Amino acid sequence: MDMRFTPDELAFAAEVREFLASELDPALAEKNRLHQSLTKAEMEGWHAKLHAKGWLAGNWPREFGGAGWTAIQRHIFEEESAKAHAPRIVPFGIAMLGPVLQKFGSKEQQDYWLPRILNGDDWWCQGYSEPGAGSDLAGLRCRAERQGDHYVVNGQKTWTTLGQHANMIFCLVRTSTEGKKQEGISFLLIDMDTPGVTVRPIVLLDGTAEVNEVFFDDVKVPVENLVGEENKGWTYAKYLLTHERTNIAGVGFATAALDNLKRVAKAQIHRGKPLDQDPLFAAQIATTEIELMAMSTTNLRMLSVAAQGQAPGVESSMLKIKGTQIRQQLDALTRRAYGGWAQALPMETGNQGQPLDADDVLSATANYLNNRKLSIYGGSNEIQRGIIAGTLAKG
């Protein structure tokens, strides 16, 4: 057993840090640190810098223009990026659609769409969830009817993150109602400028509007935009869910959040002393830090198995649960560290005023509220428990 990174990995980590130090605009990092919404241009700008370096698609093989990183390298990149408060790479094109096209798309689809993802020609969003199909994703109803050389799509998608910036959406749609509900689903690429597509923002309880509803009303989609075979979409969607989860534990985000919490606890006064000297609060920080130390190693154990070519199993569900628990606990402690000061929320709309010198406080409150989503989306923690128990029952 050897817990150390190899010399090559250490050199790679140094290169990532160097890149971040020279290319990441401090103002952008600060905005990101405060969990403020980035503009489309800011996100595209960061993508462009990474693309120039050849690092935008760490998970893609080199043949498709990716960096072809190992699981460990991707982990290092994600962790260093999170610690430096770099923008997160928008995952929909790079991390989600890309691998599906590479595995199941036609040569034409690969040649056309993959370079456009890297160049930033398209901004993709994801059309999976529907109002009636949340945890029960396969219960989706948005339907696509084949009419000649088009599908005609009708229905609704929801929780479409950053859909307001997108020109393209990849959707799971129902093409058949026969057999098991998983069997009538297809994977379709839809141009959002097509007549009949409407995007409506959903404001969340923290006041942000980063997710959307997308409505389809007789939307015509060319049949060449079908990925793989008709009625096999569930297979492609599941492939995504089980194979593109290297960052599911969110170790980098948790590390950055822990650093921030310690900084806040050192600055906030409690009973006349810095809060980090309060035994009860210090114990809560320590409890979470100790959890993170262990989870971080669980993550590495899993990566080291993945690096040897074995597919991750139930471990990704375990990391999802523990990872979100830790991040939510860190967010909760950070908000509570501010005590009576944390009673306002930043409002993205309207000019209704804002407390003085309180950017960090507002960010802590908003971030706590916003990150309640972590244990809900991408398969809620209840769904993950079901997956673990199901595996245990068989084992």
Added chain:
Amino acid sequence: MDMRFTPDELAFAAEVREFLASELDPALAEKNRLHQSLTKAEMEGWHAKLHAKGWLAGNWPREFGGAGWTAIQRHIFEEESAKAHAPRIVPFGIAMLGPVLQKFGSKEQQDYWLPRILNGDDWWCQGYSEPGAGSDLAGLRCRAERQGDHYVVNGQKTWTTLGQHANMIFCLVRTSTEGKKQEGISFLLIDMDTPGVTVRPIVLLDGTAEVNEVFFDDVKVPVENLVGEENKGWTYAKYLLTHERTNIAGVGFATAALDNLKRVAKAQIHRGKPLDQDPLFAAQIATTEIELMAMSTTNLRMLSVAAQGQAPGVESSMLKIKGTQIRQQLDALTRRAYGGWAQALPMETGNQGQPLDADDVLSATANYLNNRKLSIYGGSNEIQRGIIAGTLAKG
């Protein structure tokens, strides 16, 4: 709203304290405080003193020789008794069988059995659970076949508390396998001296042997020992479960345990000071004390409803859950207060030695282990959650 006891209730509480001060042998109280098993004679002696005072059957109406107390009086008696470390009244005759006979027994059964319970002529135990029927009590299989003027009983009961002292057992037995499983159950009184009855002790993980298995091998029981009607036993058992639960919250026991914990934490040294000055341990004590303060009032709220003649509903399930959580937390903290000193267990059998001056420590460890049962027996906390959720679903 008025949270105060009435003058009559306060006078009654004073009378109970006075009685306990004069009648309770300090050596017996000390033995009880240390959770050491009492002898049969000690328990019978305490019953006799209570019976002489007319207080043995606080829950029975006066017409049957009971004290006819209100729910509040019973609460006061139980709380004062627990705080004084008086032996708990063995519940099987007084609290369980008595009310069933009073409600469903024949005149002959009442006249014969009830005085014998008060006089201590019979020691009753309870034959409900079976190895295959725990939470699923109605799945019981121990069967009684009518043969002339006798039932012939075959099968097994388990978790028979203090069955080693008993000469009588009231049993749920299967008299029919037709219809729903609840419908073929009868309530039978069985003399344990009948040929074919075997009692085998079950040693628990704390080393005590207070529960037993009882085996029935062609045991002949006279038909006059059937309570109520054949195949209606489930109704009588349920009556017991919902109506005789005044002390389900265990407020008195919890209060005594909290007092003991505070005493231990004052004596144990931690980082050179009494443990109760350690911020983390003090916070854990405080958390539990605060829970107890609230639960105690929930209990009184429920009693005050019961005192107005309304049957308690889902509240008794809530009190069971919270009451056991609090007691188990107090027991856990008390054991942990001893730290490195709490690594031995008293053994009831064998003369294998015992640590010096450690009666309290041994008691804390054994009691922690033993009281894991609180959330299992009498309807496990999982069963209680099901009851609550079922009620919420209907409401």
Added chain:
Amino acid sequence: MDFALSDEHRMLQDTLRGLLARHQGDDLWPALAEAGVIGALLTEDEGGFDGSGSAIALTFEELGRAGASMPLVAAMIGASALATAGQGDLAAEVAEGSARVAFADAEPGTRYDRGVAISVDGDRLTGRKTMVAGAEDARAIIVTTADALWLVDAKAEGLTLNAYPLMEGGRGADLTFADTPATRLGALDDFGAALSRGILGHSAFALGGIIAASDLTLDYLKTRKQFGRAILEFQALAHRIADLAVEVEQARSAVTNLSGHLTAEPAIRDRHVQACKATVGRVARLVAEESVQLHGGIGMTEEYALAGMIRRLLAADTAMGDADYHLERFANGEPAWA
């Protein structure tokens, strides 16, 4: 022992429910004042006619259930403190609703210490208070410092106000004091009764919100279908809602305890102040987080009624010391107000 409401208090409850069904936002305050609700929170000495724990608890529970956000706690603390300090005229105006006061307690840079961001020089205050609910509408501000309570006129020199929306729904402000003249009302611990009633107000308000959020969640679990059945039929979720129901009863009993011991001797009252706020704060956060989780995505949307409830629950925990703050003082055996 009797936990039932008296006839008067049942009437008060009916009045409140009627008012809260008809009035919202800016309309609500005058309606409550006119109906005598502010008076019900205050004793006769304070310009009111009741002021019992029971009246306070039921009033704020109803406000909490309805999600009415307004600094009524400040009015209650203010009028009571003013009356105690011999400022009966202003107290009476507050009691009848013709004047409003705000309560400036929280400070930037500290969890719940007082006097970190604000200092006293003679009869002048310098520094900052934050998150002062209803400051824009107040005629005067009651201000806490390290060990005392002060009265500051809203138009006093050197006082500047910067207002913004509060998480709970209303508006608050940062108040900056620059050598601002103030009237010392007395030492902080002279006002234990007034401040403890503030804790009861926030706690009962939270209790109302706890009940509203858990009721809404239960309704959702009964109606929402996934995998072909109501999600309340999934046992793991059913057990979690059952555990929430147990905790809701704990919160109710904690409020009952403080309500019943509001006029007990200070040492006993303070234990109930701390136990109540610690219990209700803990349960409020638990219910907030579990309600969102049990709802799933819909529970995070602003359009759905839960969002406001969540924010009010967090705000009620945070106001005047959160669960951890009061737990720590309870554990140390410290007084609530010193």
Added chain:
Amino acid sequence: MDFALSDEHRMLQDTLRGLLARHQGDDLWPALAEAGVIGALLTEDEGGFDGSGSAIALTFEELGRAGASMPLVAAMIGASALATAGQGDLAAEVAEGSARVAFADAEPGTRYDRGVAISVDGDRLTGRKTMVAGAEDARAIIVTTADALWLVDAKAEGLTLNAYPLMEGGRGADLTFADTPATRLGALDDFGAALSRGILGHSAFALGGIIAASDLTLDYLKTRKQFGRAILEFQALAHRIADLAVEVEQARSAVTNLSGHLTAEPAIRDRHVQACKATVGRVARLVAEESVQLHGGIGMTEEYALAGMIRRLLAADTAMGDADYHLERFANGEPAWA
């Protein structure tokens, strides 16, 4: 990065599994010594041939899985400390199994303080140590005082021994010292390496027990039927066993972390000592309590295998500082051994 066992360690694991299947109780120690297992726990300087974190972790995990109760941790701490203090001869005898030593750490009247019940006067000890595992079989005792480590001969004058069964299954003793001659081995913090390996031993032993108890519980849930189906099919129980599985991975990673940082600089090693014991202790108690609860009544009976596992889990948490003790020191940024 490579978390797999080396070939040597896989062989050690096979050897252990074989021995543990064949030997129990008093037979086990000589068998382990003969197979070189004690030597695998020690470095060459200490009379052994390995002593790596990985060897220690896998050995004690196997012992923990098998529920073998025996004071092997004391032998490891003892031999390492003796070698460090220049008592290489006795260390070598311990390493080869011809001599046994006990480790006297816990004291009556205190959670985990040292020097409360025992005091030093020159080269003599007076007072009491408690819960000393394996004291009856020891040739010598390693004794902690407030700031030092001592060696006491088992036959030393003024030393009396009172033995009894320990919760974990073996036997322990109270040792009473009355002006008993002792050899000072050095200051406590000179032995950080030896003591940290003790923490790893107890933690890996607990990890083995955690795995055994959760496996047994899972098996029971699969087989036990209530209401006509296996109780693992009840979703509320299924989710709880899933949560346990997550915590078991946390415990494994905590042991891996300490194992991988056993020879790191003391400040870093100590953080892992504390994090490991805090994590494993917390999970051990959780698994103990949840296993009993998920089993129901059968889980409380001495006849069933779980009973011994529960007691060993509690004992492993308790030994050399429980989860709370190490959490507090981690939170304070204190060293593990001082």
